Amino acid sequence: xxxxxxxxxxxxxxxxxxxxxxxxxxxxxxxxxxxxxxxxxxxxxxxxxxxxxxxxxxxxxxxxxxxxxxxxxxxxxxxxxxxxxxxxxxxxxxxxxxxxxxxxxxxxxxxxxxxxxxxxxxxxxxxxxxxxxxxxxxxxxxxxxxxxxxxxxxxxxxxxxxxxxxxxxxxxxxxxxxxxxxxxx
Amino acid sequence: xxxxxxxxxxxxxxxxxxxxxxxxxxxxxxxxxxxxxxxxxxxxxxxxxxxxxxxxxxxxxxxxxxxxxxxxxxxxxxxxxxxxxxxxxxxxxxxxxxxxxxxxxxxxxxxxxxxxxxxxxxxxxxxxxxxxxxxxxxxxxxxxxxxxxxxxxxxxxxxxxxxxxxxxxxxxxxxxxxxxxxxxx
Amino acid sequence: xxxxxxxxxxxxxxxxxxxxxxxxxxxxxxxxxxxxxxxxxxxxxxxxxxxxxxxxxxxxxxxxxxxxxxxxxxxxxxxxxxxxxxxxxxxxxxxxxxxxxxxxxxxxxxxxxxxxxxxxxxxxxxxxxxxxxxxxxxxxxxxxxxxxxxxxxxxxxxxxxxxxxxxxxxxxxxxxxxxxxxxxx
Numbered sequence: 001x002x003x004x005x006x007x008x009x010x011x012x013x014x015x016x017x018x019x020x021x022x023x024x025x026x027x028x029x030x031x032x033x034x035x036x037x038x039x040x041x042x043x044x045x046x047x048x049x050x051x052x053x054x055x056x057x058x059x060x061x062x063x064x065x066x067x068x069x070x071x072x073x074x075x076x077x078x079x080x081x082x083x084x085x086x087x088x089x090x091x092x093x094x095x096x097x098x099x100x101x102x103x104x105x106x107x108x109x110x111x112x113x114x115x116x117x118x119x120x121x122x123x124x125x126x127x128x129x130x131x132x133x134x135x136x137x138x139x140x141x142x143x144x145x146x147x148x149x150x151x152x153x154x155x156x157x158x159x160x161x162x163x164x165x166x167x168x169x170x171x172x173x174x175x176x177x178x179x180x181x182x183x184x185x
Numbered sequence: 186x187x188x189x190x191x192x193x194x195x196x197x198x199x200x201x202x203x204x205x206x207x208x209x210x211x212x213x214x215x216x217x218x219x220x221x222x223x224x225x226x227x228x229x230x231x232x233x234x235x236x237x238x239x240x241x242x243x244x245x246x247x248x249x250x251x252x253x254x255x256x257x258x259x260x261x262x263x264x265x266x267x268x269x270x271x272x273x274x275x276x277x278x279x280x281x282x283x284x285x286x287x288x289x290x291x292x293x294x295x296x297x298x299x300x301x302x303x304x305x306x307x308x309x310x311x312x313x314x315x316x317x318x319x320x321x322x323x324x325x326x327x328x329x330x331x332x333x334x335x336x337x338x339x340x341x342x343x344x345x346x347x348x349x350x351x352x353x354x355x356x357x358x359x360x361x362x363x364x365x366x367x368x369x370x
Numbered sequence: 371x372x373x374x375x376x377x378x379x380x381x382x383x384x385x386x387x388x389x390x391x392x393x394x395x396x397x398x399x400x401x402x403x404x405x406x407x408x409x410x411x412x413x414x415x416x417x418x419x420x421x422x423x424x425x426x427x428x429x430x431x432x433x434x435x436x437x438x439x440x441x442x443x444x445x446x447x448x449x450x451x452x453x454x455x456x457x458x459x460x461x462x463x464x465x466x467x468x469x470x471x472x473x474x475x476x477x478x479x480x481x482x483x484x485x486x487x488x489x490x491x492x493x494x495x496x497x498x499x500x501x502x503x504x505x506x507x508x509x510x511x512x513x514x515x516x517x518x519x520x521x522x523x524x525x526x527x528x529x530x531x532x533x534x535x536x537x538x539x540x541x542x543x544x545x546x547x548x549x550x551x552x553x554x555x
Contacts, residue, residue, distance in 0.1 A: 029370075046431065057428040057445040057473070058242040058262060061231065061250035065431035075242040075264050077428060079445050079483075081476045099475045099504050100483050103242070105284045106266045113264075113285050115300060115485060117504035128504050130515045132332065134284050134302035134313050145315045145333025147502065148515025150529055155552055159335055182340055185399075214555075243427040243447060246416065246435035260427040260449050288427070290469045291451045298449075298470050300485060317517065319469050319487035319498050330500045330518025344520055367525055 031158065032184035037118070038165060039082045039098040040090050040174050043068070048171070054080035058103065068170045072111075073104035084118060088165050088174060096120040102135070110137040114144060118177075120152070127151020129179065131160055146179060157183040216343065217369035222303070222362050223350060224267045224283040225275050228253070230356060239265035243288065253355045257296075258289035269303060273350050273359060281305040287320070295322040299329060303362075305337070312336020314364065316345055331364060342368040401528065402554035407488070408535060409452045409468040410460045410544050413438070418541070424450035428473065438540045442481075443474035454488060458535050458544060466490040472505070480507040484514060488547075490522070497521020499549065501530055516549060527553040 044052035046066035056065045058077030063069030069076050079101050083094035100116020111134070118129040128151060133144025141163050149156040158181035167173035229237035231251035241250045243262030248254030254261050264286050268279035285301020296319070303314040313336060318329025326348050334341040343366035352358035414422035416436035426435045428447030433439030439446050449471050453464035470486020481504070488499040498521060503514025511533050519526040528551035537543035 044430065055430040055445045057430050057447055058264075059250075060229065060240040060242050060264075065429075074266075075240045077242055077262070077264070077447070079428075079430075079447070079473050079475045081444075081481070097476075099481060101473065101475070103264050103286060105264045105286070106282075111266070111284060113300070113302065115483070115502065117483065117502075119504050119506070128513070128515075130502050130504075130517070132300065132302075132315050132317065132502065133335070134304050134315075136304070143313070143335035145335065147315070147332045147517045148527065148529075150503070150513035150515065154529070155527065157333065157340065159333075159339070243449075244435075245414065245425040245427050245449075259451075260425045262427055262447070262449070288449050288471060290449045290471070291467075296451070296469060298485070298487065317485065317487075317502065318500050318520070319489050321489070328498070328520035330520065332500070332517045342518070342525065344518075344524070 029182075031180035031182055033156070033158075033179075033181040035179045035181075037084050037086065037095070037177050037179070038088050038174055039084045039177065040172070041078075041080055041082045042172050043078060043170065045171060053082045054078045068104075071107045072109055074107045075104065077101060077103040080116070084120075088176070090172075090174070095122055095124065100131075111135065112137055125152050127153045129153050129156070133160075135162060137164065146181065153181075155183070155185045156181045214367075216365035216367055218341070218343075218364075218366040220364045220366075222269050222271065222280070222364070223273050223359055224269045224362065225357070225359050226263075226265055226267045227357050228263060228355065233356070238267045239263045253289075256292045257294055259292045260289065262286060262288040265301070269305075273361070275357075275359070280307055280309065285316075296320065297322055310337050312338045314338050314341070318345075320347060322349060331366065338366075340368070340370045341366045399552075401550035401552055403526070403528075403549075403551040405549045405551075407454050407456065407465070407547050407549070408458050408544055409454045409547065410542070411448075411450055411452045412542050413448060413540065415541060423452045424448045438474075441477045442479055444477045445474065447471060447473040450486070454490075458546070460542075460544070465492055465494065470501075481505065482507055495522050497523045499523050499526070503530075505532060507534065516551065523551075525553070525555045526551045 042051050042053045044055040056076050057079050060075030082098040084096040084098050085092040097119045102112045102114050105113050114135050115132045130148045136142050144160050146158040146160055161178040163176045165174045165176040227236050227238045229240040242264050245260030267283040269281040269283050270277040282304045287297045287299050290298050299320050300317045315333045321327050329345050331343040346363040348361045350359045350361045412421050412423045414425040427449050430445030452468040454466040454468050455462040467489045472482045472484045475483050484505050485502045500518045506512050513529050513531050516528040531548040533546045535544045535546045
């Protein structure tokens with residue numbers, strides 16, 4: 001390194017090095033981690049106690065706790081503990097549990113609000129991922145927020161893209177969840 | 186660039202350049218984006234099914250689903266799909282929907298807890314903003330957390346300052362929401 | 371500063387200076403702030419209206435609003451306004467309130483999901499801390515997400531480690547909450 005010119009080059013090199021020294025900190029518009037899961041919800045209807053993974057626990061005045069209410073289920077709150085699988089087969093071996101609640105919150109279309117966690121305790125993943133967000137069910141693909149995580153997902157943030165992969169009347173639905181973390185730690 | 190001195194100046198210049206190369210990443214105490222909205226809540230009381238935008242869906246043992254409960258409504262959960270407007274006029278054209286829940290959670294004063302989303306799908310804004318936080322209703326101005334966003338509000342975080350702009354008995358209230366994003370992406 | 375060598379040293383020094391110029395922004399795996407609190411929950415059972423700090427407000431079809439339901443309380447939603455203390459004594463002077471909800475969401479073990487805030491308004495702390503996450507109650511120590519804060523906890527994020535410090539049947543429990551902030555602003 002003999003001349004000011006080579007110094008300048010060196011400095012500019014350092015500049016870019018430093019710029020990229022905070023990889024998770026720059027606004028990256030591509031995910032630092034990407035995971036796809038499915039989860040399966042079977043709602044209690046008064047007769048399927050053994051198979052049900054969720055139950056209605058709140059209803060508007062015109063509803064009850066075994067049949068989803070009129071007016072697009074507006075006001076029904078369901079609590080769930082749903083199996084998470086790697087593919088879209090309900091009978092696949094679960095890799096974790098989706099635990100939380102959803103409630104229907106519109107009177108003129110199917111829309112829900114979600115607050116839940118993915119809970120993992122396997123060789124592959126240990127820890128939790130926490131989600132909240134609006135779910136306009138009739139839209140093919142919709143985004144909710146990944147607001148935090150623990151364990152393997154310590155402090156992670158991101159976006160989860162949800163698609164209804166299947167639904168059978170008011171008893172069963174399956175969601176595909178494409179989790180894109182943009183802050184990974 | 187002929188002397189070590191000019192080099193030193195150049196380096197110091199670079200230093201500040203690099204320091205400010207992560208604008209969203211430094212702790213900025215002024216918002217990178219600021220939006221003000223109003224939303225309007227008309228709670229179902231058994232007789233206003235057409236106008237109601239929210240409904241009681243949970244109540245304590247001493248309550249019911251058409252009248253807010255005694256003891257400062259402690260234990261009442263309401264689910265809502267409320268119109269968002271740019272001004273404080275209930276009849277203004279909505280620019281989005283506020284969807285989620287609130288519940289009253291104190292026995293000796295009016296306090297609520299909020300979990301909801303702003304859902305936009307217009308020329309001006311597309312995407313969602315997700316909020317949670319405590320709402321001590323009797324305090325003039327109170328802050329909740331903006332924990333995430335999608336679409337135009339991808340990965341945003343911030344603070345929302347809420348003020349009760351109007352309320353009429355137990356049937357109608359209007360909130361002014363001043364959203365200050367401090368992480369904008 | 372006479373030689374290229376000393377320049378190089380100076381530049382390398384600057385490099386590290388710049389690298390550490392974003393202290394909160396680098397992924398730090400040690401907390402920037404650490405707080406420990408206890409909070410105390412006395413659930414309403416139909417006879418303890420004066421002492422109760424929480425109430426069942428949602429239940430599955432097989433439950434009711436004064437007794438926690440069969441099947442590990444699956445589907446019970448409770449709303450709470452619990453005193454926060456600095457030690458594990460229920461009679462200690464509260465330093466704030468824990469306000470929000472929990473619901474039991476598993477049929478074959480005790481598991482809950484939490485959405486709540488710590489609300490402080492004292493000489494020591496002013497502001498709120500917002501939490502969500504899965505609470506596998508039978509695990510000794512479990513982590514939930516701190517997704518935001520206001521006031522003294524403006525924009526903070528972190529992890530809260532929860533331990534059941536005491537529980538007495540279905541009436542009283544006390545949680546120890548060890549809050550570790552990793553983003554402090």
